[in-house]
Amino acid sequence: MKAPAFAYKKPRSLEEAFELIERPGAKVLAGGQSLIPSLNMRLSAPELLVDITGLPGLSEIRLDRGVVRIGALVTHTQLQNSAEVRTHVPLLAQAVEHIAHPAIRNRGTLGGSVALADPAAEYPACLLALDATVVLYSHSGERLVGAGEFFRGLFETDIKPGEIVAAVEFPALKKDERSVFLELTRRHGDYAIIGLAAHWGADRRFVYLGAGATPVFAARASGAKTLAQARNALKEDLDPPADLYNSSVTKRHLAGVLLERAWNTLSKPH
Amino acid sequence: MEHAVETTLTVNGKQVRRRIEPRMHLVDFLREELGLTGSHIGCEHGVCGACTVRVNGQIVRGCLMLAVQADGCTVETIEGLSDSKELAALQKAFHEKNALQCGFCTPGMLMAAQDLVSHGKKVSRDEIRAHISGNYCRCTGYQAIVDAIEEVIQTEAVRGQG
Numbered sequence: 001m002k003a004p005a006f007a008y009k010k011p012r013s014l015e016e017a018f019e020l021i022e023r024p025g026a027k028v029l030a031g032g033q034s035l036i037p038s039l040n041m042r043l044s045a046p047e048l049l050v051d052i053t054g055l056p057g058l059s060e061i062r063l064d065r066g067v068v069r070i071g072a073l074v075t076h077t078q079l080q081n082s083a084e085v086r087t088h089v090p091l092l093a094q095a096v097e098h099i100a101h102p103a104i105r106n107r108g109t110l111g112g113s114v115a116l117a118d119p120a121a122e123y124p125a126c127l128l129a130l131d132a133t134v135v136l137y138s139h140s141g142e143r144l145v146g147a148g149e150f151f152r153g154l155f156e157t158d159i160k161p162g163e164i165v166a167a168v169e170f171p172a173l174k175k176d177e178r179s180v181f182l183e184l185t186r187r188h189g190d191y192a193i194i195g196l197a198a199h200w201g202a203d204r205r206f207v208y209l210g211a212g213a214t215p216v217f218a219a220r221a222s223g224a225k226t227l228a229q230a231r232n233a234l235k236e237d238l239d240p241p242a243d244l245y246n247s248s249v250t251k252r253h254l255a256g257v258l259l260e261r262a263w264n265t266l267s268k269p270h
Numbered sequence: 271m272e273h274a275v276e277t278t279l280t281v282n283g284k285q286v287r288r289r290i291e292p293r294m295h296l297v298d299f300l301r302e303e304l305g306l307t308g309s310h311i312g313c314e315h316g317v318c319g320a321c322t323v324r325v326n327g328q329i330v331r332g333c334l335m336l337a338v339q340a341d342g343c344t345v346e347t348i349e350g351l352s353d354s355k356e357l358a359a360l361q362k363a364f365h366e367k368n369a370l371q372c373g374f375c376t377p378g379m380l381m382a383a384q385d386l387v388s389h390g391k392k393v394s395r396d397e398i399r400a401h402i403s404g405n406y407c408r409c410t411g412y413q414a415i416v417d418a419i420e421e422v423i424q425t426e427a428v429r430g431q432g
Contacts, residue, residue, distance in 0.1 A: 001314060002293065002298075002314075003293040003295070004293065005273060005291065005292075005293050006273065006292055006293060007273040007292060008273065008275055008292030008336065008338050010341075032334055032335065032336070032339070033316065033331075033334055036295070036316070036333075036334045036335070036336065037315035037316045037334060039293075040295070040314050040315050040333065041315055049292065049336075051339060053339075077328070100404065101319070101403055101404025101405075102329060102382070102385060102401060102404065103319065103322050103329040103330050103331050103382065103385075103404055104316060104330075104331060104334070104404065106328040106329060106330050107330050107331075107334065107335065187403060188399070188400050188403040189400075189403045189404055
């Protein structure tokens with residue numbers, strides 16, 4: 001189908017962008033790989049699209065004092081090709097391989113995926129597993145929100161009117177920390193049936209995607225001492241909604257399969 | 271209401287300047303305004319890959335980019351890559367291996383395949399499959415398409431060594 005009519009502005013400065021996004025019916029456009037399909041299917045009908053891809057300073061990947069700051073406009077492909085990300089945020093580098101297909105990865109952005117908060121998306125689960133911080137910009141300056149508070153519900157985040165996602169800050173991988181990203185799909189690049197972002201550092205963190213309205217931190221499994229206990233604990237941690245093809249029971253079973261694979265990978269000696 | 275935006279872009283080497291309604295996506299613009307009907311429209315929501323074109327050297331979904339977003343960009347379509355002979359080896363291999371039947375997916379498939387070929391790396395069949403996983407073909411079952419792409423990549427690799 002064809003998108004409904006809307007106006008389009010591409011601001012060149014943050015001040016201009018803030019003024020535009022506060023107009024009634026305005027919506028932020030970045031890579032557009034989720035927004036444009038929803039326009040084409042008329043699931044969304046904004047009056048004004050504010051294309052933020054011309055804004056300066058939102059496309060950098062920077063390592064500074066143990067924190068990797070990735071600009072909101074960094075595309076999946078840029079992230080995939082980044083040596084800093086591969087070395088210091090390997091979970092993200094593994095996750096990006098599962099995102100859609102090359103032609104979509106060339107346009108879709110980190111900030112767009114985080115702002116949309118699709119429960120089947122890869123990045124939000126990584127943010128939660130790594131305890132990342134979302135950097136928001138608005139007229140009144142910068143606001144930092146931890147991933148745990150950022151994802152509030154189905155496609156619902158802590159972004160306030162007038163704010164844009166500017167960057168995400170990830171703690172750089174420390175010595176003796178390891179992470180692994182696993183996902184099950186019907187075909188490469190499809191939406192996940194279920195996926196797992198696992199991080200082992202001072203404590204263990206297992207975070208599932210496709211398992212609820214937001215990324216789901218499996219608290220009991222994460223605190224378990226053995227694999228058997230962790231798998232058993234998933235029964236209490238997860239109540240995944242069925243999708244068109246997979247029942248809740250199937251998904252929970254597959255969550256256990258991924259847990260086992262992750263556990264075995266992470267507990268192997270270096 | 272009139273929202274048209276003055277847009278300048280380069281399409282297959284020619285500069286084009288038009289006033290474009292923001293709601294028009296890039297493939298509709300190429301097909302309807304410029305008559306470049308080689309890029310096909312299948313699903314129009316980013317699933318099928320039939321509309322794959324190149325923008326600033328990278329393949330993108332033409333239905334998931336607004337034409338006004340291409341302001342200042344260099345756009346290349348199947349027509350441009352075909353005329354420049356960049357696709358000659360792939361086109362010949364697709365023909366010889368029977369890698370198409372109805373041909374609807376072929377322009378997008380060739381654009382995605384050429385993206386892989388142009389990386390100049392030797393890749394496995396699994397990697398070929400992963401690279402074209404965003405392009406649907408409902409006729410061939412992909413086997414012959416993978417054969418054709420594999421042949422071109424192997425030939426290029428041999429040529430690269432020689």
